[in-house]
Amino acid sequence: MGKPVILDHPLIQHKISLLRDKNTGSKEFRELITEVTMLMCFEATRDLPLKEVEIETPIAVAKTKVISGRKLALVPILRAGMGMVDGALKLLPAAKVGHIGLYRDPETHLPVEYYCKLPSDIVERDVIVVDPMLATGGSAIDAIQQIKKRGVHSIKFMCIIAAPEGLAALTEAHPDVQVYIAALDQKLNEHKYIVPGLGDAGDRIFGTK
Numbered sequence: 001m002g003k004p005v006i007l008d009h010p011l012i013q014h015k016i017s018l019l020r021d022k023n024t025g026s027k028e029f030r031e032l033i034t035e036v037t038m039l040m041c042f043e044a045t046r047d048l049p050l051k052e053v054e055i056e057t058p059i060a061v062a063k064t065k066v067i068s069g070r071k072l073a074l075v076p077i078l079r080a081g082m083g084m085v086d087g088a089l090k091l092l093p094a095a096k097v098g099h100i101g102l103y104r105d106p107e108t109h110l111p112v113e114y115y116c117k118l119p120s121d122i123v124e125r126d127v128i129v130v131d132p133m134l135a136t137g138g139s140a141i142d143a144i145q146q147i148k149k150r151g152v153h154s155i156k157f158m159c160i161i162a163a164p165e166g167l168a169a170l171t172e173a174h175p176d177v178q179v180y181i182a183a184l185d186q187k188l189n190e191h192k193y194i195v196p197g198l199g200d201a202g203d204r205i206f207g208t209k
């Protein structure tokens with residue numbers, strides 16, 4: 001698979017600066033996550049196959065193109081991944097949505113799974129896993145493992161902010177997964193939070209702190 005793609009479009013960078021600001025409230029934070037996700041999806045779907053069709057315009061028959069090939073599934077990692085679903089579905093309205101619930105144990109920082117519900121036909125779909133944060137990489141690695149267990153071969157992972165440690169762990173564990181990130185930050189702190197990051201994405205999306 002290709003190297004991780006960093007989607008550093010100026011609009012994305014501007015919106016991430018607003019996301020990082022501790023004074024940005026939940027309503028604006030959610031709207032920004034949706035907007036960044038739409039911009040990222042635009043790039044992350046650049047390789048979707050097309051087929052030629054004929055469409056009658058009011059003037060003539062046009063030979064033109066539509067998306068073809070396999071169907072898509074989105075899999076947000078709960079909770080914070082939920083914040084990216086609306087933006088992705090705006091561009092990919094026919095995608096089915098599965099959910100994987102993981103939280104990081106506050107002591108060990110290891111992911112604990114509490115929910116997994118995936119579309120029954122997921123093996124026939126190309127999957128995009130979404131989560132705004134890639135810190136140690138544990139959550140993404142586990143979620144992708146769950147999806148691979150169902151026989152899925154085509155998986156992309158899209159996150160907004162990544163730590164170098166998490167990116168390295170994810171690409172080592174799943175070298176076949178194409179990774180899209182919008183910002184690669186400096187490091188993890190002693191609590192395994194991304195520095196400078198944006199804090200706890202789930203809490204900021206859902207206003208739980």
Ligand code: PRP
Nearest residue numbers: 079080103104134135136137138139202
């Ligand atoms: C956050 C985030 C990722 C995970 C990243 O979720 O949304 O899923 O941490 O950390 P990792 O790369 O070290 O695994 P969290 O566990 O805080 O749960 P929440 O979304 O329910 O708040």
Ligand code: URA
Nearest residue numbers: 135193194199200201
């Ligand atoms: N999860 C978050 O929401 N933020 C971090 O910085 C790390 C994990």
